[in-house]
Amino acid sequence: MHVIALPGTLDYQSADVLLDRAVEPVAERTLIDARHLRWVDPVGMLALLCAGTVLRDRTGALPHLEGPESQDVMGYLGRMGFFQEARGVFEYDGRAPRGGGRPSDVLLEITSITRNADVHEVVDRVQQRAGVILSSKLRYPASAVVQFSVILSEVCQNIIEHAEGPGWVAAQAYHWSKRLGRHVVVISVMDIGRGFRGSLSDEHAARYGDRWSDATALEAAFLHGLTRFPDSGRGQGIQQIRRQVRRWSGSISVRSGSARIGQVPEWDDSPPMVEGLAPFPGAQISIILPERAGE
Amino acid sequence: MTDVPLDPVAIDVGGLLQSHVASLYSHLVTRQTGRAVRLAIESQLGEAGSASLSLVDLSEVSVLDFSCADEVAAKLLLRYLDPGRPRDAFFVFRGVTEAHRDPVEVVLMRQHLAVVAETAPAHYELLGDRTEAEERAWRQLEAYGLLVPADIPDVLPDPDDRAAFAGLIERRLAFRSPISGRIHALSRIVAHLLP
Numbered sequence: 001m002h003v004i005a006l007p008g009t010l011d012y013q014s015a016d017v018l019l020d021r022a023v024e025p026v027a028e029r030t031l032i033d034a035r036h037l038r039w040v041d042p043v044g045m046l047a048l049l050c051a052g053t054v055l056r057d058r059t060g061a062l063p064h065l066e067g068p069e070s071q072d073v074m075g076y077l078g079r080m081g082f083f084q085e086a087r088g089v090f091e092y093d094g095r096a097p098r099g100g101g102r103p104s105d106v107l108l109e110i111t112s113i114t115r116n117a118d119v120h121e122v123v124d125r126v127q128q129r130a131g132v133i134l135s136s137k138l139r140y141p142a143s144a145v146v147q148f149s150v151i152l153s154e155v156c157q158n159i160i161e162h163a164e165g166p167g168w169v170a171a172q173a174y175h176w177s178k179r180l181g182r183h184v185v186v187i188s189v190m191d192i193g194r195g196f197r198g199s200l201s202d203e204h205a206a207r208y209g210d211r212w213s214d215a216t217a218l219e220a221a222f223l224h225g226l227t228r229f230p231d232s233g234r235g236q237g238i239q240q241i242r243r244q245v246r247r248w249s250g251s252i253s254v255r256s257g258s259a260r261i262g263q264v265p266e267w268d269d270s271p272p273m274v275e276g277l278a279p280f281p282g283a284q285i286s287i288i289l290p291e292r293a294g295e
Numbered sequence: 296m297t298d299v300p301l302d303p304v305a306i307d308v309g310g311l312l313q314s315h316v317a318s319l320y321s322h323l324v325t326r327q328t329g330r331a332v333r334l335a336i337e338s339q340l341g342e343a344g345s346a347s348l349s350l351v352d353l354s355e356v357s358v359l360d361f362s363c364a365d366e367v368a369a370k371l372l373l374r375y376l377d378p379g380r381p382r383d384a385f386f387v388f389r390g391v392t393e394a395h396r397d398p399v400e401v402v403l404m405r406q407h408l409a410v411v412a413e414t415a416p417a418h419y420e421l422l423g424d425r426t427e428a429e430e431r432a433w434r435q436l437e438a439y440g441l442l443v444p445a446d447i448p449d450v451l452p453d454p455d456d457r458a459a460f461a462g463l464i465e466r467r468l469a470f471r472s473p474i475s476g477r478i479h480a481l482s483r484i485v486a487h488l489l490p
């Protein structure tokens with residue numbers, strides 16, 4: 001059996017390793033060993049679901065998930081709705097904790113996005129919960145909940161409009177005491193559809209000639225707002241998300257295929273473009289919004 | 296206003312969202328939803344006369360995303376500015392709050408469009424793509440409410456402003472009566488026809 005051992009931390013910085021390993025050329029069934037997982041954020045959880053789905057589809061067998069030993073991590077995964085979404089993706093021996101029982105501290109549980117109504121549900125849910133978190137933890141003005149909802153709506157629509165494949169969204173607030181000394185909200189939106197290059201190729205690949213790649217496709221969409229639609233009203237979503245994230249001094253990065261592009265704020269030392277990753281299908285978007293500094 | 300042959304059409308966008316898209320939806324998000332609401336607006340306009348002034352009311356909409364704004368604002372205006380439009384229509388947006396302003400401005404700018412919008416009770420603004428001269432000319436028209444052609448050189452002494460004023464009529468941001476030739480501010484027509 002092919003084994004992928006998860007690191008102690010599976011988050012926006014380490015999830016690439018899991019995605020890279022999930023597309024390694026193996027035909028046998030895979031065991032994902034999460035026993036030593038001590039910390040996972042929405043990016044890590046969605047990466048796990050995407051990796052599991054890709055492994056399942058490629059080998060024809062559900063990968064086996066060896067759950068975390070940490071009860072805290074197990075409980076958190078339960079509250080985020082991970083095990084519910086993992087049904088049909090993983091084979092799992094242990095008892096999956098349920099999400100209910102006490103008031104949830106979750107900003108947005110893992111929600112699958114396949115149709116228009118799912119986006120409405122996401123916006124409804126964050127409208128009810130995000131206001132308090134954005135004002136008390138990030139110290140954003142009360143009006144920020146609307147812009148936050150718009151970000152989620154636009155980023156989720158990316159799955160419906162472009163991916164033509166399944167996807168998920170999740171968000172949670174944390175206190176990054178070591179990394180930043182501030183609260184942050186982490187938003188993750190991932191799909192395993194056809195990716196930016198696949199979405200744009202028919203319309204734009206010829207113009208780029210030999211330079212056409214995952215990286216140039218990401219640049220075309222992320223920096224220049226290109227889409228596969230001839231309609232000039234299209235392509236605004238990502239541009240406006242970038243603008244709002246920049247206003248909040250946040251970061252946004254998009255991995256698609258073998259490349260990752262990012263808009264990097266001063267507190268983050270990630271490179272703006274990474275190439276040479278393993279060609280993972282779809283698009284994986286991470287947004288980090290930090291607490292307002294100073295004052 | 297006997298020289299304004301426009302049928303008034305009140306369009307409650309929040310109501311259309313619930314009646315034409317889904318009764319459980321309370322936000323104007325996603326392109327699909329925006330398209331459905333725009334088609335519902337166009338259907339409502341189809342029941343009006345050959346020329347109309349529509350008051351598109353966003354008061355009951357709390358979240359408006361860019362994709363939806365592109366459909367409900369930009370594409371709606373584009374359709375009725377097109378020479379092949381189904382009928383003559385003028386639009387004023389009502390209930391445009393700070394939450395709506397950014398999406399509406401962005402989608403209008405992108406398509407080089409502008410619209411008259413009520414951003415607070417009885418307070419109107421020109422939103423979207425406009426020059427400084429257009430803004431000045433429009434403000435003068437707002438201040439007067441209506442202008443007769445003979446007064447225009449006195450009210451707008453700068454030739455650039457006069458050219459911009461003509462552009463406002465072309466862009467359907469002001470109404471020139473085919474009966475009297477007087478030019479009406481859309482806000483005044485709204486106050487009269489759709490109080």
